[in-house]
Amino acid sequence: MSLRDITGPLMARTPRCAWACLLTALLVFFPLFAANAEAGGEEPAALPPDADPMPAQGFEPGLLPALAALVPGLLLHGSGTFVAGDTDTGLLLLAAEGVGVASAATGLTILATTGASRKLAGLSVTLTAGGVGLFLTPMLADLYGAAVGGTEGAPALVNPRAQVTLGYRFIDDPHFEYSSLLASNAQLWLDRWRLGVEGIVAADDDNQRLRFEGDCRLLGPLAGERDARDGSALDVQLASTFHSYGTEGFRTLSFESSVAGRYDLARLGAPLRGSFAEAHLGYGLEWFDYDLPGVPFGEDTSEMLLLGFGWGVYLGAWPGDHGSVALTYDHRRDSYFGGLSSGFIGHFGARGEWHLVDEETDNAWALGAMVKVGSALAAGLDLGYRWGSK
Numbered sequence: 001m002s003l004r005d006i007t008g009p010l011m012a013r014t015p016r017c018a019w020a021c022l023l024t025a026l027l028v029f030f031p032l033f034a035a036n037a038e039a040g041g042e043e044p045a046a047l048p049p050d051a052d053p054m055p056a057q058g059f060e061p062g063l064l065p066a067l068a069a070l071v072p073g074l075l076l077h078g079s080g081t082f083v084a085g086d087t088d089t090g091l092l093l094l095a096a097e098g099v100g101v102a103s104a105a106t107g108l109t110i111l112a113t114t115g116a117s118r119k120l121a122g123l124s125v126t127l128t129a130g131g132v133g134l135f136l137t138p139m140l141a142d143l144y145g146a147a148v149g150g151t152e153g154a155p156a157l158v159n160p161r162a163q164v165t166l167g168y169r170f171i172d173d174p175h176f177e178y179s180s181l182l183a184s185n186a187q188l189w190l191d192r193w194r195l196g197v198e199g200i201v202a203a204d205d206d207n208q209r210l211r212f213e214g215d216c217r218l219l220g221p222l223a224g225e226r227d228a229r230d231g232s233a234l235d236v237q238l239a240s241t242f243h244s245y246g247t248e249g250f251r252t253l254s255f256e257s258s259v260a261g262r263y264d265l266a267r268l269g270a271p272l273r274g275s276f277a278e279a280h281l282g283y284g285l286e287w288f289d290y291d292l293p294g295v296p297f298g299e300d301t302s303e304m305l306l307l308g309f310g311w312g313v314y315l316g317a318w319p320g321d322h323g324s325v326a327l328t329y330d331h332r333r334d335s336y337f338g339g340l341s342s343g344f345i346g347h348f349g350a351r352g353e354w355h356l357v358d359e360e361t362d363n364a365w366a367l368g369a370m371v372k373v374g375s376a377l378a379a380g381l382d383l384g385y386r387w388g389s390k
Contacts, residue, residue, distance in 0.1 A: 080146025258282020
């Protein structure tokens with residue numbers, strides 16, 4: 001097997017990546033660059049939590065606005081914040097819903113009119129799933145803003161220099177033998193660069209997974225620097241994953257690239273302070289190797305559409321103890337969690353993290369928990385340590 005055997009299929013499919021890059025630029029780059037343009041094109045100086053804009057006079061969150069966020073808010077997003085007294089934020093959330101509905105409708109139309117053509121499947125699924133994300137995120141944001149009117153939760157404005165994590169995963173998957181997984185992770189930040197490696201080993205089966213990641217942060221908090229305005233960030237990532245299914249007699253090797261962003265929703269309106277939205281979009285290729293005579297490595301390949309979105313809330317306030325909770329959707333189906341069905345739906349999840357900061361050393365203990373629901377049901381706990389958290 002030569003390098004050409006691996007890179008050839010990737011180069012042959014490169015044109016299919018063009019639309020993904022363009023769509024990512026439109027949906028992720030634009031709002032972040034537009035926000036920075038207001039500050040002269042540079043990342044604004046950090047603002048303390050108490051300097052965040054407060055809701056306008058007359059804004060009154062509570063039970064009635066929260067009910068309005070449900071009816072008619074489930075169909076007309078922004079109704080809750082509108083009833084509470086913030087017209088501008090309500091209209092922005094309604095506009096975001098409109099973009100999401102238009103995107104999903106366009107994707108479904110392409111899917112239907114082309115007979116689910118493989119040539120346009122990636123574009124149609126991206127528009128559909130991305131549209132669903134733009135529909136659900138403002139709905140959750142509206143309910144949050146209408147009910148509580150924002151919180152004082154604030155993210156870290158600086159990345160740690162290093163972190164190590166140990167974790168446990170319980171997996172209930174009817175298709176595989178394993179159920180108990182041991183996970184370890186190490187990450188290193190150098191200015192705007194991040195290097196990471198993760199290993200997962202099944203304690204009750206012959207199954208192992210090794211993943212390498214490399215990120216470049218284009219916008220947002222950096223390691224050792226405190227000049228970020230908030231937690232909004234934009235990253236470009238390259239990654240490779242090797243997964244061995246010893247019991248089943250096959251292995252996979254994948255290479256991928258993606259763009260991921262997080263947007264602090266306080267930039268849209270004061271009632272959304274303390275909440276954020278996140279999304280990622282990318283493309284990958286996966287090669288299979290089977291324990292079968294006459295079937296060489298790479299004979300069977302698969303393309304991967306990497307797409308996901310989430311909405312969450314910050315807990316606590318940096319530089320003190322802080323964390324977050326989030327609801328997520330991930331479209332990829334090659335992980336331990338799989339997808340919800342034999343169709344194109346991925347898996348849903350919830351995660352939480354909490355950092356206990358040592359004020360004397362600027363280091364922190366990191367606690368994490370997650371739940372995933374796809375073709376498998378998964379739950380996990382993590383314990384980590386971060387150096388240079390302040």
